[in-house]
Amino acid sequence: MKVLIVHAHENPDSFSSALLKTAQATLIEKNYEVNVSNLYTQKFNPIAGKHDFTKVSEAKHYKYALEQFHAHQNDLFINEIKIEKDKLVEADVLIFNFPLWWFGLPAILKGWVDRVLSYGFAYGGDYGIYEKGRFQGKKALMSITTGSPSAFYTKEGVHGRTLDDILRNTQEGILGLVGYEMLPPFIAYAVSRSTDEVRKSYLENYKNYLNEYF
Numbered sequence: 001m002k003v004l005i006v007h008a009h010e011n012p013d014s015f016s017s018a019l020l021k022t023a024q025a026t027l028i029e030k031n032y033e034v035n036v037s038n039l040y041t042q043k044f045n046p047i048a049g050k051h052d053f054t055k056v057s058e059a060k061h062y063k064y065a066l067e068q069f070h071a072h073q074n075d076l077f078i079n080e081i082k083i084e085k086d087k088l089v090e091a092d093v094l095i096f097n098f099p100l101w102w103f104g105l106p107a108i109l110k111g112w113v114d115r116v117l118s119y120g121f122a123y124g125g126d127y128g129i130y131e132k133g134r135f136q137g138k139k140a141l142m143s144i145t146t147g148s149p150s151a152f153y154t155k156e157g158v159h160g161r162t163l164d165d166i167l168r169n170t171q172e173g174i175l176g177l178v179g180y181e182m183l184p185p186f187i188a189y190a191v192s193r194s195t196d197e198v199r200k201s202y203l204e205n206y207k208n209y210l211n212e213y214f
């Protein structure tokens with residue numbers, strides 16, 4: 001079984017990176033083949049545009065999604081994107097590992113979604129959406145760090161909503177839409193404000209989480 005972890009933190013000594021290392025070690029121990037797309041190390045370009053294609057179509061009106069479709073049919077994606085698509089197709093499990101930024105994905109990871117999960121490749125054309133999505137039969141999860149403590153993420157809390165509500169866009173509108181069966185997200189709350197002991201217990205809990213689901 002193969003796992004792809006898409007990691008979106010700049011600092012290798014961050015807690016998010018500690019979650020990445022925990023996942024790698026735990027899954028390798030269980031004989032999974034683990035591949036990592038370390039977006040900052042790769043200097044992954046998050047900006048979608050004409051530069052994604054070795055050649056654009058002759059359509060009068062340039063439209064990014066239609067060019068994605070055309071590129072998929074004619075093998076016209078640049079290598080940076082092709083490599084990510086190949087890793088994704090090979091993987092049975094996809095993990096997004098990131099710090100929560102503005103209630104969502106850091107731009108570098110959102111850019112990966114925009115450019116890699118392209119029209120014609122991940123949805124549309126030969127593929128439908130949700131249960132007819134391209135990645136149907138595969139599993140995905142998100143491992144996330146936050147700045148705010150868990151008490152903020154309740155209906156009564158400062159944010160006035162739960163993290164489940166906040167993550168619905170990514171859970172259902174991105175990964176679920178392209179067919180993945182979504183496992184519950186693993187959340188390490190307020191890691192910067194926590195004690196070292198609490199942070200260590202997050203890592204232990206993540207290991208247990210992975211052992212339970214895999």
Ligand SMILES: Cc1cc2nc3c(=O)[nH]c(=O)nc-3n(C[C@H](O)[C@H](O)[C@H](O)COP(=O)(O)OP(=O)(O)OC[C@H]3O[C@@H](n4cnc5c(N)ncnc54)[C@H](O)[C@@H]3O)c2cc1C
Pocket residue numbers: 009011013014015016017018098099100101102103104144145146147148149191192196199200
């Ligand atoms: C643009 C932006 C938008 C943001 N939006 C939001 C938002 O919408 N909601 C929200 O809640 N937060 C938000 N934040 C805060 C952000 O989510 C947190 O700062 C981030 O998740 C913290 O995770 P980290 O990996 O960067 O922690 P770090 O600060 O890198 O690490 C925390 C601590 O863990 C320690 N550590 C590292 N490795 C280990 C280890 N193995 N064992 C024990 N300790 C270790 C580090 O030394 C450090 O002291 C935002 C931040 C930014 C910059």
